[in-house]
Amino acid sequence: MLTLVADLSFIPPLWLQIIIVAAWVSLILLIAWLVKRFATDEPEIVRKIVHIGTGNVILLAWWLDMPASVGITASIVASAITLLSYRFPILPAINSVGRQSLGTFFYAVSFGILVACFWYLRQPQYAVIGIMVMTWGDGLAALIGQKFGKHKYQVLGSQKSWEGSLTMTAVSYAVSNLILLGVEGNVWQSWVVSLAIALVATALEAVSFLGIDNLTVPLGTAALAFALIELLSF
Template sequence: MLITFSALTSIPLLWLQIAIVAVWVLFILLIAWWVNRFANRDPEIVRKIVHIGTGNVILLAWWLDIPAIVGITASILASVITLLSYRFPILPGINSVGRQSFGTFFYSVSFGILVAWFWHLQQPQYAALGILVMSWGDGLAALIGQRFGTHKYKVFGREKSWEGSLTMTLVSFVISSLILICTQGNNWQTWVISLVVAIIATGLEAFSFLGVDNLTVPLGSAALAFVLIQQLVL
């Protein structure tokens, strides 16, 4: 009788969790639509609003303890939709970056991999770290670099700016520090690991092509933080 009751009560809770995430995603898409329609038609601004806003879904998944299967399923669906959008105009504003890129697809895939990996290990904070380093770090680096990046350098033919890369490093360091302080405590290991993660994430973001940094940055950041914690703290 207890099992039946638990099963019945868990179903409404799961749908409530999904509804909260869905409302957040819809809210972000509405903001992006409003900016595109009324405030600023720059497609890069719209892309970064979606890029950063949807990245925060990982925090909701972590805090609400959403089952891994939900995140994995959402990742698969998003990946299929983004792949189709490269052939059909499903997400024209999101995928228009002025160059050939599969960044949106890799972004969706990385979400599913990190959820599957770290939910299984019962260490969701590392999935959150990886996704947020990508969403906030890369997102703000692109905006700052395009608007204020006057000191340029090239990597594999792609032009980058030192201002954008510095932004990536600083934001990645802040995000990593906040998450590790909350989960591991305020100690020297937290600050050292956060710095290492920030530097490596910046390198992965710089040495990328076809948008593959949307896969290498979150996976690399999460994996590096996880391994270093095991070696230096546990």
Template sequence: MAPFGQIPPLWFHIAIAAIWVGGVVLTAELLHRYTNTDPEKIRKVVHIGTGQVILLAWWLQIPAWVGITASILASAVTLLSYKFPILPGVNSVGRKSLGTFFYAISIGILTAWFWPLQQPQYAALGILVMTWGDGLAALIGQRFGKHPYKVWDIQKSWEGSLTMVLVSYAVSSLILLVAQGNIWQTWIIPIPVAIVATALEAFSKLGIDNLTVPIGSAALGFFLSQLLLS
């Protein structure tokens, strides 16, 4: 054990992140096996819960190579899980989707992009807009969606989309507030980010929104910050 006052070693930080992700996945599997919880709700437990690991990686300053390696391994496992019953609690939603795979890929891409730039807040912004925004939009839309609309053959609800806008704005604002302080850009930049994220979420065929929403949100937030803060 590290002496009192000494920074814990890297392996300790990695273990914290791994325990968090493992705990979320284990919870989902227990819910799947021993309760009658709706599979879509179980999937959202994983969707929202595992996304918070990006905050741990940011806070603990876990190196980019760790996040990229974890993304590659998670992508491989999720691909295998579509053929073999590795993660039935995650993928048993009764519809064809590569969402979990795209989710893992997006974390790796954003880590590889923003960690070397010393701008991890934008990776966190993209991932958390997806986890909280998309996750809550789906739950609210299914429970309270009374006004449906279609984007090609994909049905959404105005209630779900409104949730996506509001949650995306709140998440983006909080992350930018922590990263750059209480300046006017902190409150303005999340407006287009939330609108674009919602538009991308509306097209979610095969779960592609799990790739487009985080990358699109992070990229837009980053470029607008570069433009308005320069």
């Protein structure tokens, strides 16, 4: 099985890597603030800008070949800040979505768990799949569902729309397929595993009480991708 590594002739030193990531996160927060200040009062849009923008940090960590300790430390710090934000107005724009949810906390925790697991196994692409499916799949599904979701259904008391769920399936498939094609190559396993990831991600996202999907989707899809590729690669 092939493993994709960062195709860089020069890997920046750790201090520069941290500056690059910090600059990216700062840019996303600035964009979110500007959107909230001048464009819209809808908190869910601002939250998804942060959700999607910060999730892409996993790509920077992968491409820059950052050590796992940095990602785990960042996850711990972010988890602590998000927990405090539920009690104090530290991140009002992110958590004020009109519903009780621990989604932001679970999001930060899942990042650390995936980095700890798959950086250790030297298979970071699976951590990237898990976070990217959550970042883009769930992020766009929520926006599409809110804007265009006319056909509703309920799972365990959580209301979803078929439009949002179909978006989750399509985006999850596209994201996981792009990553697997880059790592495994254009083989049938990449296409089949991507379909399985998309279907499981959609099912897990549908069960999202208290924001638990921000934990189950990235962990579940990453574990599924790893297991299926290992099983089918012979």
